[in-house]
Amino acid sequence: MQAGLPPNEAVPALPPGLAVAASLPDVIPVRKRRGRVWSYVRRNPTIAVGGVLLLIVFMMALLAPVLGTVDPTALAPARRTRVPSPQYWFGTDLLGRDIYSRVIYAARVSLLVGFSVALLASVAGLAVGVVSGMVRWADGIIMRVIDGLMSIPPILLAIALMALTRGSIGNVILAITIAEIPRVARLVRGVVLSLREQPYIEAAVTTGTRMPMIIWRHILPNTLAPMTVQATYICASAMIAEAILSFIGAGVPPSTPSWGNIMAEGRALWQVKFYIVLFPSIFLSLTVLAVNLVGDGLRDALDPRMAKDV
Incomplete structure (x- = not known):
């Protein structure tokens, strides 16, 4: 039996004077394949952390009725300004309303405003930016309005x-x-102006490709990555803006629980009942942090210059 061959295996006849070389052990071990999810998390930890935090806030807002909450608008003057306790986890406000319930339900307002503004501003800014970048005579007019x-x-x-x-x-x-539309429009315009001078765009124009087809096939796909990153920052900025508007009384009605309204109602007693302002501000900060982490991770993942070796 020749060295390096398994037993009971037929060995072909070899010419006289020739021998079979012994099998060598593997020098490079076989690399084990890991799960795709774990590999993605390892390459983009900021997206994973931000996504988990954002998912927790989203599930909290979605499942608010089953998280031990009560009616966030129910008034109870007899139990006003109660401190946090096992019965009132976050205490009560000046009108006796349960702050825990109001904070949980207020997440719905912030998420709705943030994602709605991000979507609407991205779509409108994309349209304005593409028109400004591709139509030369309209560029000056649109940009002066955007600058204003x-x-x-x-x-x-x-x-x-x-x-x-x-x-x-x-x-x-x-x-x-x-x-928020002007910021998206200016970003998209800058991307479109750089793409417009690329050789493949000039080749498409030379071959007679119509402008709508050039925009659909070549311009829009290349603007999605930077616009997606910008949309995350717009979402975070919109949540903060909504809280500011509600805090000064120019946002959602006081009857609607929002983090800005809760903080506005507790500012008069900040020095003695700080928890009224503390809890909504913590939830607002964590939500904005989660969205910003997702945006930073998307920027690193979508930018080929910052790609990391696996």
Whole structure:
């Protein structure tokens, strides 16, 4: 039996004077395949951490009725300004309302405003940016309007727009969206201007490809990555803007529980009943942090210059 061959295996006849070389052990061990989820988490830890935090807040808002909450608008003057206890986890406010229930239900308002503004501002800004970047004669007109809007701080523009309407969640979303559109439009315009000079775009124009087809096949796919990252920052900014508007009384109605409204109602007793402001501010900070972590992770994952070797 030849060395290196398993027993009971037929060995072909070899010419005289030739021998079979012994089998060598594997020098490079076989690499074990890990799960795709774990590999993605290892490459993008910030997306994983931010995604988990955001998922927790989303599930908290979705399952608010079954998380030991009561009616967040129920008044009970006899139990007002109770300190946190096993019965009232976060205490009660000046009108006796359960702060824990109000904070949990307020997550719905912030998530709705944040994601709605991010979606609407991204779609509108994408349309404006593409038109400005591809239509040369319209670029100057659109950019002057965008520059005028960007000269006004977004929160002041939102306050001015809210002053023209009554307080509601829909009006808050509309006001913040109008304030955020110029930033998306300017970002998309810059990307489109760089893509417009690429050789493959010039080749498509030379071959007679129509402009709508060029935009659909070549321009839009290349703007999705930076616009997605920008959308996460707009979502976080919209949540903060909604809290600011509600805090100063220009946002959602006081009857609607929101983190800004809760903090506004507790600012008068901040020095003696700090917990009224503390808990909604913690939840707002954690939610904004989660969205920003997802945005930072997407920026690192979608930018080929920052790609990490696996």
